[in-house]
Amino acid sequence: MSIQVEVPTYSHFINGQRQPASSGETFEVFNPATGEIVAQVSKGRAEDINKAVEAAHAAFEQEGWRDMPPAQRAEVLHKIADAIAANKTELIYLESLTSGGTVRRVAGNDIMMIIDLFQQMANFVKAYPFSETLPNPLFPGPAHNFVWREPIGVCAAIAPWNMPLLIASWKIAPALATGNTLVLKPASHTPVSTLRLAEIISEVVPPGVINVVAGSGAEIGETLVRHPKVGKVAFTGSTEVGRGIMKQAADTIKNITLELGGKSPNILLEDADLEIALPGTLFGVFLHSGQLCESGTRLFVPSSIYDTVIEELKALSKTLAIGNPLDENTGVGPVISQRQKETVLEYIESGISEGARLVCGGKEAVVEGLENGYFIEPTIFADVTNDMKIAREEIFGPVLSVIRYDHIDEAIAMANDTIYGLAGGVWTRDVNKAYEVARKIKAGVIWINDWHMLRNDAPFGGYKQSGIGREMGKYSLDAYTQLKHVHTSMVPELERRVAYGLLFTEPGKSE
Numbered sequence: 001m002s003i004q005v006e007v008p009t010y011s012h013f014i015n016g017q018r019q020p021a022s023s024g025e026t027f028e029v030f031n032p033a034t035g036e037i038v039a040q041v042s043k044g045r046a047e048d049i050n051k052a053v054e055a056a057h058a059a060f061e062q063e064g065w066r067d068m069p070p071a072q073r074a075e076v077l078h079k080i081a082d083a084i085a086a087n088k089t090e091l092i093y094l095e096s097l098t099s100g101g102t103v104r105r106v107a108g109n110d111i112m113m114i115i116d117l118f119q120q121m122a123n124f125v126k127a128y129p130f131s132e133t134l135p136n137p138l139f140p141g142p143a144h145n146f147v148w149r150e151p152i153g154v155c156a157a158i159a160p161w162n163m164p165l166l167i168a169s170w171k172i173a174p175a176l177a178t179g180n181t182l183v184l185k186p187a188s189h190t191p192v193s194t195l196r197l198a199e200i201i202s203e204v205v206p207p208g209v210i211n212v213v214a215g216s217g218a219e220i221g222e223t224l225v226r227h228p229k230v231g232k233v234a235f236t237g238s239t240e241v242g243r244g245i246m247k248q249a250a251d252t253i254k255n256i257t258l259e260l261g262g263k264s265p266n267i268l269l270e271d272a273d274l275e276i277a278l279p280g281t282l283f284g285v286f287l288h289s290g291q292l293c294e295s296g297t298r299l300f301v302p303s304s305i306y307d308t309v310i311e312e313l314k315a316l317s318k319t320l321a322i323g324n325p326l327d328e329n330t331g332v333g334p335v336i337s338q339r340q341k342e343t344v345l346e347y348i349e350s351g352i353s354e355g356a357r358l359v360c361g362g363k364e365a366v367v368e369g370l371e372n373g374y375f376i377e378p379t380i381f382a383d384v385t386n387d388m389k390i391a392r393e394e395i396f397g398p399v400l401s402v403i404r405y406d407h408i409d410e411a412i413a414m415a416n417d418t419i420y421g422l423a424g425g426v427w428t429r430d431v432n433k434a435y436e437v438a439r440k441i442k443a444g445v446i447w448i449n450d451w452h453m454l455r456n457d458a459p460f461g462g463y464k465q466s467g468i469g470r471e472m473g474k475y476s477l478d479a480y481t482q483l484k485h486v487h488t489s490m491v492p493e494l495e496r497r498v499a500y501g502l503l504f505t506e507p508g509k510s511e
């Protein structure tokens with residue numbers, strides 16, 4: 001006798017309430033570890049986006065939210081952090097269930113970073129220069145001048161499927177901190193945890209301040225980006241989609257932040273401490289099965305230690321525990337979908353066909369009890385050249401390309417020979433050498449003897465086609481505000497207003 005388990009249904013979250021899709025349609029969400037349906041979610045259409053934008057616009061027009069003093073807004077952000085902490089067990093479960101992120105990582109990193117992010121934003125807001133007084137000018141005359149930083153209005157946030165909660169929070173926190181309202185579109189693979197997060201935040205903020213509409217990016221993303229009442233778009237995803245969003249946002253000259261793809265270079269120097277550098281290298285590329293945009297997917301190794309590094313990486317990769325992400329003992333979980341698994345395997349085949357040497361992995365991983373899951377063995381290629389497809393395109397899977405070099409200038413040149421510039425790293429015992437290399441790598445974040453160390457008080461974003469703007473830190477607040485200059489003249493007499501003489505021969509006198 002089979003037991004029927006009811007699959008929960010999740011609706012859009014608009015104006016402080018759960019709301020089904022206008023069409024009544026839903027779509028399925030899968031557990032990537034099992035291939036099983038774990039949720040039905042309302043399928044958004046243009047009318048749902050329009051409804052959410054109108055709710056966000058109405059909430060923004062309420063002065064109580066938009067003009068809230070910084071100290072009071074800091075209290076709101078602290079309350080959001082507390083609410084997330086109170087619900088963290090549920091959020092961790094939903095995130096791991098639908099994204100394939102290991103519970104070890106989501107609980108030990110993501111949820112803690114989210115809580116800390118809202119707390120940090122509370123501190124940033126209290127010190128942020130929402131109003132600055134400029135010096136009294138000698139020319140053209142005495143005046144008080146201010147620069148005000150004001151919220152933009154309705155912000156569109158489009159989040160990816162790899163770390164849905166954390167990356168959505170990178171957009172939610174600065175938007176709320178500066179008095180904006182939001183319409184968020186989560187990835188269709190992973191909307192569930194974000195919908196729940198919006199409900200939790202809505203317990204603290206007024207209705208309409210945060211709204212979530214789920215559905216296909218192709219069907220509702222363009223409606224959101226082009227909407228005339230949306231003043232800003234923040235997107236994380238592929239460079240290809242980012243280019244399209246730039247074009248769509250251009251019609252109404254929207255403020256945009258783009259955090260896009262990467263093919264990050266990881267450079268070993270001859271004096272690197274391999275006991276740290278090699279586990280750090282695998283941490284940099286195999287965490288979340290390589291589905292992180294700043295993963296160190298290209299490893300540059302000096303010829304003098306190349307063979308040693310290859311053999312030790314091979315041995316170390318075999319110690320990684322592949323399995324159910326809900327199991328705390330699992331280090332490597334599945335990729336997000338069957339389609340993504342097929343894409344990664346196609347890249348592996350291209351590496352083999354172009355002449356790279358497969359060191360380990362290279363095929364689908366079979367996990368006992370999870371035979372229908374989307375697992376791939378951690379894969380390492382040696383003898384890769386920088387012109388191969390696996391070294392140039394973002395694979396978004398557990399694939400490492402190891403490239404030989406003879407001189408550090410050669411490694412730096414190859415590191416920068418890419419359309420991307422999101423992250424980079426260098427391993428050495430000589431910190432001065434490390435800083436020299438860090439200066440020369442064209443990327444938005446550089447790690448020295450480490451990887452994946454993002455901080456809530458530091459900016460994150462890319463050079464070149466890895467994006468525009470920065471997220472996280474006090475720097476992210478600038479992207480959610482617009483500047484207004486206010487001038488107040490302190491010259492009461494007309495005849496002393498020298499500038500008026502540019503138009504009038506004798507100001508104040510008429511024929």
